[in-house]
Amino acid sequence: METEANLMIKGVPAYALEHPVWIVRVDELHQDSAWYFGCYETEEYAKAIITDIHRAVIVKRNPSAAVGVPRESIEKLIKQYQDGQKKYEEAIEPFMTEKQTAELNRSISMCDVIINDLKDLIK
Structure with missing residues (x-):
């Protein structure tokens, strides 16, 4: 049987984000x-491993993996x-203070890093 569930998964190491299948143990209290x-x-x-793990479930579609x-x-x-970002910038720019402009530029540069990471994934 399969079901879709929303689970907060704690203690995930960075390397796990690259793998499509996870085993997690459901918290007894929560x-x-x-x-x-x-x-x-x-x-x-x-599936071969999970039989020996108490309260374990398989997460088949790791949303973090590409x-x-x-x-x-x-x-x-x-x-x-x-x-969308360009349209937003053009619409809001005339109304922004220097501080707001700096904050927007910082946010944009952070998003650019994420975009470049995504582009690296699909090369």
Whole structure:
């Protein structure tokens, strides 16, 4: 049986974000949260391991991994974001103070870093 659930997964290491399948242990006290246990490349391997882990579930679609996301979809999202950001900047710029302009520029540069990371993923 499969079901979709919203879980806050705690203790996830950075390297796990690159793997599509996770095993997590559901918290006994808080059923809407879980603790990271391990990450795997295939669901079959995770199924072989999970039988020995108490309160464990498999997370099959790690939302942080870009596995299986078509390149065109990522490129389209990047373009939509950049177009929307440019329109927003043009609309708000005449009304901004120097401090607000600096904060907006800082936010834009942070977003540019994320966009460049996404572009690196789809190369």
